[in-house]
Amino acid sequence: MSETTRAGPRRSTGISEDWRRSAKRSEAIARAMFAVAVAALLVSAATAVWASARISEAIELVRQSERMTDALEAILARVADAETGHRGYLLTGEERFLEPYHEGLAQADAARREAEALIYEPGRRSLLEDLEAAVDAKIEHMQGTVEIARGGDMDGAIERVRSGEGMRLMTRVRDAAAAMRVDARALLTKRAQELERRSGAALALSVALHALLLAFIVGAFLSFRRMRAIRARLEDRQSLMVQELNHRVRNNLAAMLAIAEHSMHSPGVEGDEKRAACRETMERFLDAFSGRVRAMGVVHTMLSDRKWDDVDLRELVERILEPYRSDGERCVEVSGPPVRTPARAAGPLGATLHELATNAVKHGALRPNRGGDVSVRWRVEPNPGGPDKLHLEWKEHRRNGTLEAPERQGLGTDLILNLTAYELGGKTDLQFEPDGVRCVLEAPLEG
Numbered sequence: 171m172s173e174t175t176r177a178g179p180r181r182s183t184g185i186s187e188d189w190r191r192s193a194k195r196s197e198a199i200a201r202a203m204f205a206v207a208v209a210a211l212l213v214s215a216a217t218a219v220w221a222s223a224r225i226s227e228a229i230e231l232v233r234q235s236e237r238m239t240d241a242l243e244a245i246l247a248r249v250a251d252a253e254t255g256h257r258g259y260l261l262t263g264e265e266r267f268l269e270p271y272h273e274g275l276a277q278a279d280a281a282r283r284e285a286e287a288l289i290y291e292p293g294r295r296s297l298l299e300d301l302e303a304a305v306d307a308k309i310e311h312m313q314g315t316v317e318i319a320r321g322g323d324m325d326g327a328i329e330r331v332r333s334g335e336g337m338r339l340m341t342r343v344r345d346a347a348a349a350m351r352v353d354a355r356a357l358l359t360k361r362a363q364e365l366e367r368r369s370g371a372a373l374a375l376s377v378a379l380h381a382l383l384l385a386f387i388v389g390a391f392l393s394f395r396r397m398r399a400i401r402a403r404l405e406d407r408q409s410l411m412v413q414e415l416n417h418r419v420r421n422n423l424a425a426m427l428a429i430a431e432h433s434m435h436s437p438g439v440e441g442d443e444k445r446a447a448c449r450e451t452m453e454r455f456l457d458a459f460s461g462r463v464r465a466m467g468v469v470h471t472m473l474s475d476r477k478w479d480d481v482d483l484r485e486l487v488e489r490i491l492e493p494y495r496s497d498g499e500r501c502v503e504v505s506g507p508p509v510r511t512p513a514r515a516a517g518p519l520g521a522t523l524h525e526l527a528t529n530a531v532k533h534g535a536l537r538p539n540r541g542g543d544v545s546v547r548w549r550v551e552p553n554p555g556g557p558d559k560l561h562l563e564w565k566e567h568r569r570n571g572t573l574e575a576p577e578r579q580g581l582g583t584d585l586i587l588n589l590t591a592y593e594l595g596g597k598t599d600l601q602f603e604p605d606g607v608r609c610v611l612e613a614p615l616e617g
Contacts, residue, residue, distance in 0.1 A: 199393045210383045217375055225368055234288055235358035239351060241285040242301075246347045248278035249305055253340060256312045260319055260327055268316070275309060297353055301346035308339040409477075458528070458582070465490060465524035469516050481516050483509040483560075487546055490523045494536055501543035502536075509550060509560065515613060518593040519562075525582040526564050526609055535566035535606045542568045542606065550615065557616035560596075566606025 255271030258264075282302060289295050315336070319327035330336075468489050472481050487504050494502065511519065523546075527536065535542025548562040583600070586609060590596040596613030 199389075210379055213379060217372070217379060222372075225365065225372065229365060235354055235361055238285060238288045239354045239358070241281050241288065242347050242350050242354065244281035245278055245285065245301070245305065246344065248274045248281060249308060249340070249343055250274075252278065252309070252312060253336070256316060257331070259316065260324070260331060263319070263324065271312070271316070278305065278309075297346070297350045301343070301350055304339065304342040304346045308336070308343050311336050311339050461524060461528055462521070464493075465520055466517070469520040473513055473516060478513050480510040480512055483511045483519075483548065486511060486516060486520060487523060490520050491527055491546070494527045494531055503543065503545040503547075505545070506548035506562075507550060509548065509615070511560075512616060515560075515594050515615070518589040519611070519613075522586050522589050522598070522609075522611065523564070525585050526607070529582055529586075529607065530566055535568050542566060542570075544606075553614075557614045560611070560613050560615050562611040564607065564609040564611075566608070568606045 252271050252274030255267050255269065255274060258267030259271065282305065285298055285301075289298050315327050315330050318330065469486070472486065472489065473479075484504060484506065491502055491504070527544075530536040530542075530544055535544050544567070545565050546562070547565075548560060551559045551561055553559050586600055587598050590598045590611050590613050594613040596611065598612075599610040601608045
C-alpha cells in the first residue's frame with residue numbers, strides 16, 4: 171500500500187509537469203508566431219512603401235513622356251506659326267505680320283528648352299539635337315529672307331521662298347519631330363508597361379505577405395487557444411488535487427479526534443478513584459482538544475473553499491461562534507464593516523475567537539443559566555504609513571455575579587495573548603472586568 175501511495179504522486183506530478191512543458195511550448199510557439207506576424211506586417215508595410223515609391227516613379231516617367239510629346243507638338247506648331255507670319259510679311263510687306271513671326275520663334279525656343287529638360291538618355295538626346303539642328307536651319311532661313319526683304323529687295327526675298335529651300339527645311343523639321351514623336355510614344359508605351367508590371371508585382375507581393383500574415387495570426391490564435399486549454403486542464407487538475415488535499419486534511423483531523431477519544435477509554439489506570447480522576451482529566455482534555463481541532467477545521471474549510479484567498483471577517487466570526495449560539499439563552503451580537511481578512515490572519519483570529527468563546531461558555535457570560543451576552547465589534551483604522559489596522563473588541567456582559575481573574579494562566583489564555591502578536595505582528599489586551607471579559611485585538615491587515 172505504501173508503494174502505491176508513493177508512486178501515485180510521482181505519476182501525477184509527471185503528468186502535470188508534461189502539461190506545463192506543453193503549455194510553455196505552446197506559449198513559446200505562439201509568441202514566436204506573433205513576433206513573425208509582426209515582422210511580416212512591418213515587411214509588408216515597408217514593401218508597400220517601396221512599391222508605392224516605384225509606382226510613383228513609373229507614373230512620373232509616364233507623365234514625363236507625355237510632356238515630351240506635348241513639347242514636340244509645341245515646337246512644330248510654333249515653327250509653323252513663325253513660318254505663317256514670315257510668309258504674310260513677304261506677301262504684304264506689312265510689319266504687323268512679323269509679330270506672330272517673332273512670337274512663334276520665342277515660343278518655339280521655350281518648347282525646345284522644355285524638351286531639353288525632359289531628356290536625360292544619351293540616345294534620345296541625339297534625336298533632340300537633330301530636331302534642334304533642323305529648327306535652327308529653318309529659323310536661320312526665315313531670318314535671312316526677312317532681312318533681305320527689309321533691305322528693300324522684296325523680289326529677291328520672294329525668289330528665295332520660291333526656291334523650295336524653306337519647304338525642304340520645314341519637311342526636315344517635321345521628319346525630325348516625327349522621329350522624336352515615334353520614340354516618345356514607344357517610350358510612353360514601355361513606361362506604361364513598366365508601371366503595369368510594377369503594380370502587378372506590388373499587388374502580388376502584398377497579397378502574399380498578407381496571406382502569410384493571416385496564416386501566422388491564425389497559427390498564433392490556435393497556439394494561444396491550445397495554451398489556454400492546457401492551462402484550463404492544469405487549473406482543473408490543480409483544483410482537483412486541492413480538493414483531494416482538503417478532503418484528506420479533514421479526514422486527518424477527524425482521525426485525530428477519533429484517536430484522542432478512543433485513547434481516553436483505553437485501560438491503564440488501576441483503582442476506581444484514580445480511574446475516575448483520570449477520566450475526568452481526559453474528558454476535559456478531549457473537550458478542549460476537539461474544540462480547537464474543530465475550529466482549525468472550520469478555518470481550513472473556509473480557506474479551501476476560497477482557494478486560500480482572503481475571507482470575510484463577519485463570516486469567520488459567525489462560523490467560529492456558531493456552536494455557541496444554539497442555546498436560546500445565549501446572545502452574541504456581531505457588528506462591524508465589511509473586512510477582507512488575509513488568509514494568513516484567518517487561522518490566528520479563528521483560534522483566538524474560539525478560545526474566548528470556550529472561556530465564556532465555561533466561566534463567563536455564555537455559561538448556562540447566567541443569562542449573559544457577548545458583543546463582537548470591529549473597525550478598520552487607516553494607517554498612512556503602512557497597512558490598515560484591524561481593531562476587534564470582544565466584550566462579555568454578565569447579568570448574574572461578578573467575574574474574578576483566574577489564579578493561573580492556562581493554555582487558552584496563552585493562545586489569546588500570544589497568537590495575534592506572534593503570527594500577525596499585532597497585540598492583544600485581555601482584561602477580566604467585573605461584568606465579564608474584555609479582549610481587544612489589534613493586527614495589521616496585510617497578506
